[in-house]
Amino acid sequence: MKSEDLLKYMNEIDEAYILEADPSAPSRTVSLRIVSMWGVRICAAAAAVFLILFAVRSAPKLQTGGSLTTLEMNSAGENAAAPPSIGEAKEAAGFAPLKEEAREKAGEEAEAYEAYEMAGAEAYEAYEAEEAYEADEVYEADEANDTYKADETHEAYRADEAYSMAQENDVQPDAGEAAEVHAVPEEEAHEAAGAHDTADARSFPPELAAGILLAAAAAVFALIRLILKR
Amino acid sequence: MEDAAIIELYFQRSERAVSESDKKYGRYCGTIARNILGNAEDAEECVSDTWLRAWNTIPPTRPSFLKAFFGKITRNLSLNRIEKDTAQKRGGGVTAAALDELAECVADERASNWSADGAVIKDTLNAFLKDLSRENRIVFVRRYWYFEDVKDIAKSMGFSESKTKMMLKRAREALAKKLEKEGIEV
Numbered sequence: 219m220k221s222e223d224l225l226k227y228m229n230e231i232d233e234a235y236i237l238e239a240d241p242s243a244p245s246r247t248v249s250l251r252i253v254s255m256w257g258v259r260i261c262a263a264a265a266a267v268f269l270i271l272f273a274v275r276s277a278p279k280l281q282t283g284g285s286l287t288t289l290e291m292n293s294a295g296e297n298a299a300a301p302p303s304i305g306e307a308k309e310a311a312g313f314a315p316l317k318e319e320a321r322e323k324a325g326e327e328a329e330a331y332e333a334y335e336m337a338g339a340e341a342y343e344a345y346e347a348e349e350a351y352e353a354d355e356v357y358e359a360d361e362a363n364d365t366y367k368a369d370e371t372h373e374a375y376r377a378d379e380a381y382s383m384a385q386e387n388d389v390q391p392d393a394g395e396a397a398e399v400h401a402v403p404e405e406e407a408h409e410a411a412g413a414h415d416t417a418d419a420r421s422f423p424p425e426l427a428a429g430i431l432l433a434a435a436a437a438v439f440a441l442i443r444l445i446l447k448r
Numbered sequence: 449m450e451d452a453a454i455i456e457l458y459f460q461r462s463e464r465a466v467s468e469s470d471k472k473y474g475r476y477c478g479t480i481a482r483n484i485l486g487n488a489e490d491a492e493e494c495v496s497d498t499w500l501r502a503w504n505t506i507p508p509t510r511p512s513f514l515k516a517f518f519g520k521i522t523r524n525l526s527l528n529r530i531e532k533d534t535a536q537k538r539g540g541g542v543t544a545a546a547l548d549e550l551a552e553c554v555a556d557e558r559a560s561n562w563s564a565d566g567a568v569i570k571d572t573l574n575a576f577l578k579d580l581s582r583e584n585r586i587v588f589v590r591r592y593w594y595f596e597d598v599k600d601i602a603k604s605m606g607f608s609e610s611k612t613k614m615m616l617k618r619a620r621e622a623l624a625k626k627l628e629k630e631g632i633e634v
């Protein structure tokens with residue numbers, strides 16, 4: 219068979235194929251195919267750039283994030299951004315100044331108590347000397363002061379205990395408890411305790427988001443191309 | 449005018465059928481003839497001959513797809529014209545190149561004693577086109593039926609020229625295998 223014969227027999231192919239390939243007919247399919255072809259190329263290239271950018275930026279964090287050995291884990295734990303300890307939370311919530319203040323007050327009251335004790339002794343002596351009226355007054359004052367000091371001391375003790383426990387365990391504080399124990403407004407405590415999580419949420423890398431979106435767009439274009447090819 | 453109305457004009461033996469055909473499909477047929485003949489004047493003559501051939505064929509023939517019907521007539525007339533024209537070697541450069549490319553699908557002219565039935569060849573070609581992907585099929589038909597230049601096909605399809613050539617090469621290889629499989633000597 220000659221090639222001319224083959225070309226002549228080509229004339230007998232189905233008319234559907236002839237019309238399908240008609241070069242004079244404006245084809246929306248061809249336009250869509252060209253758009254999808256360039257869409258795949260551009261979106262895939264842009265997605266690759268963003269993902270590489272993300273990988274480069276997050277590389278140092280990944281290097282310390284291994285879990286093969288205890289040493290590496292410890293190192294990673296030290297280097298990683300840890301949640302705030304109860305001490306940090308208390309400091310952030312403004313507890314520390316209050317605690318210091320409470321201690322100072324307790325110290326002052328202790329001195330006052332000593333003075334009152336001495337005065338009490340004198341009053342007792344006075345009472346003994348039948349100066350009953352004055353002695354009663356001094357005793358009442360002593361009683362009141364004693365109660366106040368006990369309250370202050372108890373509060374300072376609770377604060378110190380909680381602080382020590384937090385330092386030992388390095389536990390995330392419960393905002394409600396911290397507020398109750400340290401007499402800090404609960405809202406502030408919640409803010410301090412949740413600061414870390416909020417910071418994490420805000421730090422979602424935009425490169426990763428852009429890369430994922432562009433890769434999805436490239437996949438859609440590729441799907442269109444695949445459909446048009448068939 | 450709708451194709452059915454044009455066909456009806458042929459059946460009524462109205463001369464308006466020719467003018468309406470030329471108005472609607474003259475450009476299409478002219479493109480096919482120019483691609484094959486590579487000459488505007490010869491192409492114009494071929495298009496005129498197309499209307500005459502159609503006038504003689506309709507009736508009794510009632511074509512299903514008038515456009516493809518006219519296209520086939522133009523293509524046939526153009527190829528016959530090239531065959532007869534021995535002074536000009538195979539007419540246009542595009543046609544000569546297409547013939548050379550397809551030569552790899554068929555047997556050596558001197559060694560071949562091929563005498564397959566035309567219907568078998570037609571069925572084989574249609575089966576081959578059906579197996580091709582849509583993109584490959586369009587490229588193949590535009591090259592070997594419409595005789596379009598590879599550069600023009602690549603441009604309109606959004607491919608590079610080398611990719612288009614590669615697609616055609618693979619299609620020709622597939623056609624050669626298909627012909628061989630069907631017992632048509634290649």
